[in-house]
Amino acid sequence: MASATIAPALKQPAWTNDRNVLRVLAIVFVVFVYVLPLIDDSTKTMDFMTKAMIYVFLGMGLNVVVGYAGLLDLGYIAFYAIGAYTCGILTQAFHIPQWAAVPGVVVACIIAGIIIGGPTLRLRSDYLAIVTLGFGEIIRVTARNLTIDAPDGSPMVRGPSGMANIEQWSFGGWSFTDGLNIGGMFIREQVIFYYFVTTIALVLGVFGISRLANGRLGRAWKAVRDDEDAAEAMGINTYTTKITAYIIGAVWAGLAGQLSATQQLSIAPTSFEFLFSALILMAVVIGGMGSTPGVVLGAMFVSLVPNLLRNYEWAENRYLYFGILLVVVMLFRPKGFWPATDILPWSSEKIHKWLTARKAAKAGKDLIATEEDTYE
Amino acid sequence: MTQVLIDGLFLGCVYALIALGYSMVYGIIKLLNFAHGDIFMFGAMIAFTMLTAVPGLQSAGIVAVFGVLILSMFLTGGTGVLIEAVAYKPLRSAPRLSLLITAVGMSFVLEYGVKQFWGSKSITWPQWAQMGAGSIPIFDGTITISRLVLMAVSIALMVGLGFYINGTRQGRAMRAIALDQRASTLMGVDVNRTISLVFFIGSALAGAAGVMFGMYYGAIGFMMGFLLGLKAFTAAVIGGIGNMYGAMLGGLTLGLIERTTVYFCNGDDSWKDVVSFGLLILFLTLRPTGILGDRVVERM
Numbered sequence: 001m002a003s004a005t006i007a008p009a010l011k012q013p014a015w016t017n018d019r020n021v022l023r024v025l026a027i028v029f030v031v032f033v034y035v036l037p038l039i040d041d042s043t044k045t046m047d048f049m050t051k052a053m054i055y056v057f058l059g060m061g062l063n064v065v066v067g068y069a070g071l072l073d074l075g076y077i078a079f080y081a082i083g084a085y086t087c088g089i090l091t092q093a094f095h096i097p098q099w100a101a102v103p104g105v106v107v108a109c110i111i112a113g114i115i116i117g118g119p120t121l122r123l124r125s126d127y128l129a130i131v132t133l134g135f136g137e138i139i140r141v142t143a144r145n146l147t148i149d150a151p152d153g154s155p156m157v158r159g160p161s162g163m164a165n166i167e168q169w170s171f172g173g174w175s176f177t178d179g180l181n182i183g184g185m186f187i188r189e190q191v192i193f194y195y196f197v198t199t200i201a202l203v204l205g206v207f208g209i210s211r212l213a214n215g216r217l218g219r220a221w222k223a224v225r226d227d228e229d230a231a232e233a234m235g236i237n238t239y240t241t242k243i244t245a246y247i248i249g250a251v252w253a254g255l256a257g258q259l260s261a262t263q264q265l266s267i268a269p270t271s272f273e274f275l276f277s278a279l280i281l282m283a284v285v286i287g288g289m290g291s292t293p294g295v296v297l298g299a300m301f302v303s304l305v306p307n308l309l310r311n312y313e314w315a316e317n318r319y320l321y322f323g324i325l326l327v328v329v330m331l332f333r334p335k336g337f338w339p340a341t342d343i344l345p346w347s348s349e350k351i352h353k354w355l356t357a358r359k360a361a362k363a364g365k366d367l368i369a370t371e372e373d374t375y376e
Numbered sequence: 377m378t379q380v381l382i383d384g385l386f387l388g389c390v391y392a393l394i395a396l397g398y399s400m401v402y403g404i405i406k407l408l409n410f411a412h413g414d415i416f417m418f419g420a421m422i423a424f425t426m427l428t429a430v431p432g433l434q435s436a437g438i439v440a441v442f443g444v445l446i447l448s449m450f451l452t453g454g455t456g457v458l459i460e461a462v463a464y465k466p467l468r469s470a471p472r473l474s475l476l477i478t479a480v481g482m483s484f485v486l487e488y489g490v491k492q493f494w495g496s497k498s499i500t501w502p503q504w505a506q507m508g509a510g511s512i513p514i515f516d517g518t519i520t521i522s523r524l525v526l527m528a529v530s531i532a533l534m535v536g537l538g539f540y541i542n543g544t545r546q547g548r549a550m551r552a553i554a555l556d557q558r559a560s561t562l563m564g565v566d567v568n569r570t571i572s573l574v575f576f577i578g579s580a581l582a583g584a585a586g587v588m589f590g591m592y593y594g595a596i597g598f599m600m601g602f603l604l605g606l607k608a609f610t611a612a613v614i615g616g617i618g619n620m621y622g623a624m625l626g627g628l629t630l631g632l633i634e635r636t637t638v639y640f641c642n643g644d645d646s647w648k649d650v651v652s653f654g655l656l657i658l659f660l661t662l663r664p665t666g667i668l669g670d671r672v673v674e675r676m
Binding site for chain 2 (some may be wrong): 145326
């Protein structure tokens with residue numbers, strides 16, 4: 001009796017279900033992003049690739065909040081703004097190197113995360129969506145109106161004009177602006193910065209977050225997302241779990257803000273619009289919530305589309321198409337382009353189900369429940 | 377100070393009309409309809425098109441404007457029903473996150489779809505369809521007749537809605553669904569139809585608010601629904617979301633608070649949004665059910 005319920009083997013090529021395929025793809029991707037400057041190190045390419053890697057980093061951070069913990073954050077860019085402003089103010093007011101501002105950025109984001117997440121995470125999850133939306137607006141308006149002078153009296157934060165002359169990363173006596181000479185090959189500032197951002201995005205963003213997601217905390221996030229009551233019954237403190245996810249997301253966004261500020265060497269308050277938050281959300285949703293390869297692809301897609309579309313009109317109207325895509329994905333492929341449960345996109349769970357059903361029909365037994373009951 | 381009160385009450389009426397739709401939809405299917413603010417904007421846009429595209433309307437004057445107002449309400453109502461049918465209905469049993477994301481997507485579709493057709497520049501409402509200037513002095517402030525008319529219209533709409541929800545069969549069906557969807561189905565309520573109707577009414581009210589906004593302020597743009605939608609939501613939360621009178625009260629409260637903020641900042645209105653959304657966060661922290669909301673805090 002019991003032996004009949006064993007699922008039949010998949011009838012699709014075995015390699016599509018092999019975890020190693022994913023590893024090979026990951027290695028190809030890593031090699032590609034590291035070799036790219038050797039092929040094309042033009043300012044334009046480096047610029048938008050650096051930006052794309054910052055998007056990947058941001059996407060992985062938001063993935064923790066939306067993908068793993070199932071909390072909708074619509075003001076994610078607020079933390080990015082906090083990170084950018086904190087590093088700008090710290091380095092200019094106290095004349096410290098950029099790396100020394102990192103702890104300050106982290107602390108500022110943790111505090112902001114607790115202020116926003118603390119009260120609202122106790123409520124229904126959709127309240128969080130709207131509160132974060134409001135928080136995003138608060139930060140945007142504040143950034144636009146904020147004026148602070150440096151201790152020596154010179155203007156530092158200048159309202160709508162933001163901040164200028166952000167310090168580039170420097171370690172000891174060496175700064176990125178000096179470039180680097182390796183074996184007679186001179187590496188420009190931009191290329192070094194690209195490698196720097198890429199390494200952070202891949203190590204801290206992609207690798208770090210996906211490791212975190214498979215650990216104890218990550219499993220707790222997913223449990224809370226799937227069924228909060230059941231998770232609580234299993235001994236998970238749902239509130240702490242959610243707020244941890246929210247704070248980690250905030251810190252990642254803050255670091256991305258710092259990277260972005262040092263890329264542009266200035267901070268413009270106009271870049272902290274709701275659109276930006278929505279764009280990162282789209283990257284996560286379209287790519288696949290909770291799916292590392294999905295989010296990486298989604299972030300690359302969202303950031304590179306305007307650069308790749310030669311047709312200007314298409315690039316201009318991309319938000320309309322993104323909006324349609326968002327609705328269509330939710331209706332027809334709610335797990336995104338690359339679902340977290342699949343090795344490859346379309347490595348088809350459905351084929352599996354269909355085969356199981358056919359086998360069951362042949363055996364004359366109804367082995368699978370076709371209807372899922374929905375209880376509220 | 378009287379002027380601040382009048383300004384605040386007027387602004388509050390606009391917020392309240394939008395907040396009502398938000399609150400109705402939330403009360404009945406527990407969905408934050410992010411596209412609601414954009415329906416408000418869409419209403420203003422189609423009214424503008426009707427006013428400018430139909431020749432000879434100008435000679436009909438105020439009658440034509442009210443005709444357009446009513447027609448726009450029907451059209452926005454239809455849009456609301458369409459959005460619900462296409463984007464929300466198939467996801468009714470899906471996780472809440474999917475619904476919220478779809479709503480954000482719908483909002484984008486509306487905003488940038490409108491941008492596609494009407495352009496990204498601010499549109500000037502036809503001069504003749506704007507409200508005239510005559511004003512009546514009240515204590516140390518003045519109120520323009522146009523404001524009085526618009527406030528009267530919005531109050532009439534709200535009172536009418538109150539009678540509809542509390543006094544008709546359909547209204548009772550709505551309240552029943554808000555309490556328990558499954559039980560209402562068992563009692564013979566056509567749930568799908570009633571939900572469509574809720575979307576129709578909510579969107580029609582938002583459309584009316586949009587037309588009134590255009591008539592009064594004279595300039596509309598494709599992004600105006602975003603901030604106003606957010607404000608309306610804040611109003612709904614302050615009053616108690618899901619509660620009709622709460623939405624009205626919240627709208628008026630928020631309008632007053634906003635104008636008072638501007639008054640105390642000596643006319644500088646750059647911080648008013650910060651105060652509004654700060655208030656939203658404060659309310660959700662201290663009293664998430666709002667002023668009039670029931671005391672049950674749903675946790676999920």
